[in-house]
Amino acid sequence: MPECIFCMIIRGKRPCTKVYENDDMMAFMDNKPITNGHVLLIPKKHTELLTEMDDRLAGEMLIVAKKVGLAIKKSKLNCRGINYILADGAEAGQDIFHVHMHIIPRYRGDGFGLRMPQREDEETSEERLERIAVKIRKGAGIHI
Ligand SMILES: [Zn+2]
Numbered sequence: 001m002p003e004c005i006f007c008m009i010i011r012g013k014r015p016c017t018k019v020y021e022n023d024d025m026m027a028f029m030d031n032k033p034i035t036n037g038h039v040l041l042i043p044k045k046h047t048e049l050l051t052e053m054d055d056r057l058a059g060e061m062l063i064v065a066k067k068v069g070l071a072i073k074k075s076k077l078n079c080r081g082i083n084y085i086l087a088d089g090a091e092a093g094q095d096i097f098h099v100h101m102h103i104i105p106r107y108r109g110d111g112f113g114l115r116m117p118q119r120e121d122e123e124t125s126e127e128r129l130e131r132i133a134v135k136i137r138k139g140a141g142i143h144i
Helices: 005-010 055-074 126-140
Strands: 018-021 025-029 039-043 081-085 101-106
Touching: 005 025, 005 039, 018 055, 025 055, 039 055, 055 081, 055 101
Parallel strands: none
Antiparallel strands: 018 025, 025 039, 039 101, 081 101
């Protein structure tokens, strides 16, 4: 099985243009950017899914995402906003199975957007929402 491309980047076997690095995380320029300044943020420890990461690293990832986002905002890229996108699983659009977050600066008229399906016209009943919430809480053994 070929080595994960992000692990190859972390080990220096593939080139990348780094933006930020610490003991646990690395952020580098996406070489096929969606917009100017598109950065990828990855944990150095290979983990396929966010939901498999240990809590400390998952928290660290968001802290580093904030640092990179702040750097982008303060830069001369002059973006008007930032999307932080993490696809967790193939159905969510994950293409490389090493946790990664896209940090995508947004510009007026950049052509990028998130497409949402048509929402239901009526609000979902509280009973139905509660049944779904019970399933989610049971999934994690959450008691409130
Ligand atoms: Zn990997």
